[in-house]
Amino acid sequence: MNTNRNRNVSPKPRITLSGTDLERLFQVNGTQSVPVLAKRTGVSYMLIYNIIHRRVRSVSYRHYTRLFGGPPPAQAPLKVDGRMFRNMVDLWLYLNDGLTRADLFRELHGLPASHKVDHRLFNGKIKAVNGKLVHTMQQKFAQAGIDEPLLKQWLDEFSALSPASRVPYTQIRPTLVYLQEKLDLHPTSVLKQSVTRYESGALKSVPIHIAEHAEALRKATENVLQTDSRMDMDRLRASVLGGKNGYTLYADIREALKFVIDNGGRGAKYFLGRSLWTYEQGNAKYIANWRVRKILDACDAIIRQKPTLALSVLPRSRQGLHVRPLLDVLNGRTSQLLCQKDGIDLEKQILRPSHRRDEYGNPYHGFTPFEMASQVLGMRRRAFDLMVTENREIFRSVGRFSQRWYLSDLYLRELSGKENFKLVLAKYEWMARHRHRRQPPPGTCFN
Structure with missing residues (x-):
């Protein structure tokens, strides 16, 4: 009878012992001596010895009561409902295109790329998950600038979307x-x-x-x-x-190779180590990277020796390198014009909000953390900070402060859709590269 009754009683979970618990054990009993602790608590010498030397990390409910003279404090459950975890995973994968559940599983558990993935964690066959996984996912969002209230809002909005079929x-x-x-x-x-x-x-x-x-x-x-x-x-x-490690696809270097052969006076075999026919017929598809470097170096040498070559004759991979200085000059001149009075007036007109201030504060449109707004607009962070600093009164009118600064998604969408915004973007990108001054602290413009 007693045996059957005991079978119906669910065993109490083991209690994890931290370093603080160990210090409290010594304080409660007034000693760190293993023999004295064993005699006072009635717990075996070997168990106490292993606890003190951190060879045992958890004890049963009965042993905890003997060691500390009372029941353990209420502890947060190690396992929690997995629905929130799975919702955060789905949202994270939605926001990070190209990332897979397998990648996330190995990252959360610190496993190598070859380790097998337990998909039950994601498909709901495992109903309860370790609470640490939930906390880790929350930390990942926090590091991306998404605090807890915003995360909850995004999860609610994401759950309202039709599920991926x-x-x-x-x-x-x-x-x-x-x-x-x-x-x-x-x-x-x-x-x-x-x-x-x-x-x-x-x-x-x-x-x-x-x-x-x-x-x-x-x-x-x-x-x-x-x-x-x-x-x-x-x-x-x-x-x-995917490519071949240490090699480059012949198709990607073919144009530069043809340019070198036509203008450098050397045949293909000098650069490839074999005839061009082998590659043109598809019998070989990849070229070793050291040979690619040799081709590109020869290409650059020819361009330096023949500065009168037309830009259209150059390989496309090299055209960008020689156009960039010209674009820098044009961007610099555009920035100078926009820094004059007429240019500043034009910039203010471009950045001026199109809606009422209370419309930008409507939660329906959503908000983006200040430090993530530069990514939405396609700007470098320093360029964005310079733009906000110069136009603080505009960004203050479309911002909201709740433990941190947010910008209205309505305004960001509106700004991204303005064709002339590219002029403002080019100005501050150029300033970010060429102005050597200390960057203002994030959020200074709102204070």
Whole structure:
């Protein structure tokens, strides 16, 4: 009878001992002597010895009561409902395009890239998760400038969106067959897992982003086939399969190589170590990086020796390098004009809000933390700070302070849509690169 009764009683969880608990143990008993503690508490000598030397990190409820003379304080549960954790994961993956659940799982647990992933943590088969995972996810958002109230608001808004649908495998199968025939791309590379699982019926649908990616590849392949460019086909395959470590795709260096051969007086074999025919026929697709560096160095030497060469003759990879100084001059002149009175008036007109002040304070439109606004506008942080400092009265009118400064999403969308804003952006980007002065502390303009 007693045995059956004991089976119905759920065992009490073990109590974790911290360094503070160990100090309290010595204070309660007035000694650090292992034999004395064992005699006073009635706990075995070896257990106390292992606790003191941190070989035992937790004890049973009964032993805790004996050691400290009373029950343990109420502790936060180690396991919590996993719904909030999964909602934060979905939002984080939505905001960080290209990141996968597998990447996030290994990051949260500090595991190497080859470690197996437990997908039950994300699909809801594990109902309760470790509370530390929830805290870690909250910290990741906090480090990105999203505090707890804003995170809650974003989670509510994200949950209101329609969930990402899946597409039946039979629907995209013809696209996969087409890519394998025309692009020589195995379906597994597109599906990100073995195609056998789909062909056998073990899996019946694919995520919508995989289906959209496959369809985009099909359209890109059709466009390349119309131009009949094998080099573009190689680039397209490499964009899916990834490059070869220590090597560069021949298609990416072909233009510079042709320029060097036409203007440098040396044949392809000097740079490639083999005939050009091998690469042009597709028998070799990659060139060692040290050979690529040799080609580019020769290309730069020819440009220095022949400064009268037309810009259109240069390889596209080198055109940007020689256009950039000209653009810097133009940006610098534009910045000078915008710093004059007429330019400042134009800048104020561009930045002037189009709505009433209370409209920008409406929570319906949402808010962005001040330190993240530069990313929304496509500016460097220093350039954004300079712009706000020079136009503090405007940004104060569209800002909101709640433990930290926020800018209205309505204003940021409005600003990004103004074509003339590019002039203001160019001005402060140029100033950020060339003005050597101490950067004002973040948020100074609002005080």
